[in-house]
Amino acid sequence: MATLQKQVYEGNKLAKRLRRQVGEAIADFGMIRAGDKVMVCLSGGKDSYALLDILLSLKQHAPIDFEIVAVNLDQKHPGFPAEVLPEYLTAVGVPFRIIEQDTYSVVKRVIPEGKTMCSLCSRLRRGALYRVAKEIGATRIALGHHRDDILETFFLNLFHGGRLKAMPPKLVSDDGAHIVIRPLAYCKEQDLEEYAKIRAFPIIPCNLCGSQENLQRQVVKDMMREWQKKFPGRLETMFASLQRVSPSHLLDAQQFDFKNLKTQSDAYLDGDIAFDEEDLSAKLLQLPISKAAESK
Numbered sequence: 013m014a015t016l017q018k019q020v021y022e023g024n025k026l027a028k029r030l031r032r033q034v035g036e037a038i039a040d041f042g043m044i045r046a047g048d049k050v051m052v053c054l055s056g057g058k059d060s061y062a063l064l065d066i067l068l069s070l071k072q073h074a075p076i077d078f079e080i081v082a083v084n085l086d087q088k089h090p091g092f093p094a095e096v097l098p099e100y101l102t103a104v105g106v107p108f109r110i111i112e113q114d115t116y117s118v119v120k121r122v123i124p125e126g127k128t129m130c131s132l133c134s135r136l137r138r139g140a141l142y143r144v145a146k147e148i149g150a151t152r153i154a155l156g157h158h159r160d161d162i163l164e165t166f167f168l169n170l171f172h173g174g175r176l177k178a179m180p181p182k183l184v185s186d187d188g189a190h191i192v193i194r195p196l197a198y199c200k201e202q203d204l205e206e207y208a209k210i211r212a213f214p215i216i217p218c219n220l221c222g223s224q225e226n227l228q229r230q231v232v233k234d235m236m237r238e239w240q241k242k243f244p245g246r247l248e249t250m251f252a253s254l255q256r257v258s259p260s261h262l263l264d265a266q267q268f269d270f271k272n273l274k275t276q277s278d279a280y281l282d283g284d285i286a287f288d289e290e291d292l293s294a295k296l297l298q299l300p301i302s303k304a305a306e307s308k
Contacts, residue, residue, distance in 0.1 A: 023210045027069075030207060033198040034066050041182045043193040044152060046076040050193075051150035053141055054084045054108075056097055056216030058208035059156035063196055065211060067154065068106060081148060082108040085140050087115045096214050109148065113140050138186075145190050153185070157194045159251055160201040160236065166254065167232045176262070178254055200247075 038044050052067060054060045064082055071080060084097045094110075101108040115136040145153050157179055166178035181197040184190070196204070208215065239246050259267040 026203060026207055026210070030062070030199055030203060031066055031069060034063075034195045035070060037181060037195050037197045038070075038193075041193070041197075043182055043195055044076070044078055047078065048151045049079040049081065049149055050152045050154050051141075051145050051148065052080060052082050052154045053156070054082045054097060054101075055156070056084070056214075057156070058204055058213060058215055059158055059196060059201075061211070061213040061215070062199075062204050062207050063154060063156040064104075064106070065213075067195065068104070080106060081150065082106050083141065083144055083148075084108070084110050085115075085137055086110055086112045087137065088112070089116050093216060096216055100214055109144065111140055111144055115140070142185060142187055142190055151191065153190050153192045155192060155194050156196055158196040158199045158201050158204055160233070160247070162194075162197060162254070163236060163247060163250055164229055164232045166250075167235075168228060171232070172228060176264075 044050060050067065052060070052064045054064055064080070067080055071078065082101050086092060086094055098108070098110060113136075118136060141153065144150075162179045162181075166176075169175045169177040179194070181194050183192050185192050236247060262268070265271070
């Protein structure tokens with residue numbers, strides 16, 4: 013009995029933490045406005061289920077009124093259980109739309125055997141979702157990427173793209189017509205995995221297109237998990253660094269005007285302290301909880 017009570021307590025604590033983090037991300041980045049129609053892209057994975065579930069919960073107590081519509085793209089992967097999402101969404105009582113588009117056959121025809129299919133698949137999926145967003149009059153497209161996805165993307169760009177670039181919490185779509193938001197930006201993947209178990213979401217496997225374990229993203233994911241085991245708190249510190257960027261201390265002349273730097277009589281706010289030992293831990297502790305991507 014005591015064990016069950018503890019499980020319920022921990023489950024409620026996790027749910028409150030995730031709702032708070034999503035609420036903070038929405039507020040920090042102005043993700044949802046009064047009157048918005050939010051199209052939640054539902055894949056059948058743990059992250060998109062959690063996103064929909066948390067947004068529905070927040071909607072009940074939000075100080076503003078907004079609509080939620082769930083959308084799933086059935087890409088005709090062999091073995092895809094087409095009945096799972098309609099049954100779940102009907103039971104939840106949320107408006108939804110299922111799009112059927114055979115992108116799987118297109119990708120298999122175009123991409124050579126053994127090559128990564130994700131890039132083309134993603135582009136085809138994105139185009140279909142943008143089209144539906146326009147058809148239903150959605151003003152926001154909500155995706156289920158979380159904190160770990162953002163960090164993984166940062167390292168992928170750093171290691172393979174030669175760019176300091178991550179995954180933005182809010183952006184204008186590449187066709188210029190839609191606002192895309194990522195309300196789970198402050199949420200840890202580990203928390204979302206636990207939340208999915210507690211809520212017993214009917215998870216649909218994400219590898220229906222075939223195992224692609226050689227993907228660089230998986231390599232980076234494994235690297236980050238190893239770091240977290242050996243150095244607890246490292247991911248939180250790295251995530252906080254994405255919110256404390258100092259262009260004057262990088263080498264991008266397009267982001268900072270190095271050529272026209274001049275001396276001045278008063279203290280220069282962005283000046284270097286090259287000869288000082290900077291207390292990084294103290295600065296991290298000064299961040300608001302959401303900004304430090306709390307570890308608990």
